[in-house]
Amino acid sequence: MLSNRRVIRPLRFLVLLVSLCFFYWVSGFPRTYDDDELPTSLRIPTPGVLEPEQIIVSVKTTTSDSWSELPPLVVLTDSAYHDSLLLMGDSRLTVGPFTVEDVLDRYTDSFVEDNPDMERYRRTLEFAHSSVDFAELKEKDRRKEKGVLATLDKYKMLRWVERTWLLRPERPWYVLTEPNVHLVRPNLLSWLGTFDPDGYHFFANPPAPDAAHTIVLSRGVMKAIMVDRPDLIPYYDNNIRGHKNAFEVLTTVLFSTLNITATMVWPEISDYSPATAPYGPGLWCDHVIAMSNMPTDLMNEMWHFERERWNRPNDDALCFADLWFRFMQPENLDPRDNWDNLSSGTGYEQWNILFDRKRQHHSDESAGRAKPGEGSWEACRDSCSENEFCVQWSYSSVPMPNDNENGETRCHLSRSMKFGQHVAPQQVDRSGEKATLTWKSGWEKERFQSWARQQRCKSPQN
């Protein structure tokens, strides 16, 4: 009997194993997932939160940048959003399963031939016909290249809107953006869910030099220009040249035909990346919807970060505070040599701390002002640590503008915390003399962290 059993047992075990495997295989079919295990985009909809296909994201690029910009963008965009992703360029290409549209192909041949602004487009088409490497289209001088692309962008603007609508008509929302913009989709879906898509809505980030625009248009606006006024876009062909930039072309058309202006959305939509956002009291619990100037490595970090958050389904909307804890807190923030100057820098003036130049000692009038720290980086660091509002400093080897009444200074103090970046020493011309400009930067991490820990962005039950 015993020996008999011994034979049967392994057999039974095998049968059990096979049926168990079968059970797991079947139950692994993705229909029976617990709701919490699913990525945000696939969960049962919360009322008011839109579904991915209700927002068309249309990304504009140019042929010579397509290969460097589009593959990372597509890989780092969750597949739940692929159906609603459109790629718009200036020659027809494919990037894997995606088609890049040539949005300029509706201009007439004579318009393209006779218009000097279309030079780059003409060359792009020639290169495409003769299989010349598109990288050779680019100007060597980066500023010149920017100028060429900005000119072409003016002609793309309305045609980009048009093509987006024609490919995906009648969707509640259209987001027009660029490859270096990262969209935090769950926040975008819940934010736009609070507006009526059939009203006239036109949102954008405040214009900033060198920053991409993220533009949001409602179905109401799109219908008014695409369906109610079918001749509008062709009519504008000959009115484009005089405009300063692409955004102005769009704002002019929407203002003159619909009497609407862009509603600026900031800081939810901004030109910051996690490395350049000025973290602090003015920018902490705000939700992050779109960031621009994103290098690919940070896009990749964001992809991982958002995945980690999926596994914590009770997390609230991603806000700037989350970015600080994820990207800055783990960093060693001891003083760094050859580190960028984000304590000065245009666009950050409102956080700069003014120096108390008149008095040696603080009085009521000079409250909040800092002791000058021109002498050395150590003096600058000490000036920061002695000022209760200061969370970071940078020290330049030659005086540099502070963009406020501080004038030119070596020491730059700030009330907001930015990460910045490595910056190599450079030769500069200071009133006729050559000098080497280097930057050193430091942070008051402990001070900032104790402030950060006292903040409560999330709903009280968490």
Ligand SMILES: *[C@@H]1O[C@H](CO)[C@@H](O)[C@H](O)[C@H]1NC(C)=O
């Ligand atoms: C345009 O909009 C403004 C502000 O909404 C309004 O005051 C004005 O009357 C409008 N003009 C026309 C012509 O509709």
Ligand SMILES: CC(=O)N[C@H]1CO[C@H](CO)[C@@H](O)[C@@H]1O
């Ligand atoms: C981000 C920033 O403000 N960078 C500035 C650093 O300083 C150089 C000049 O040395 C500026 O050109 C950058 O804009």
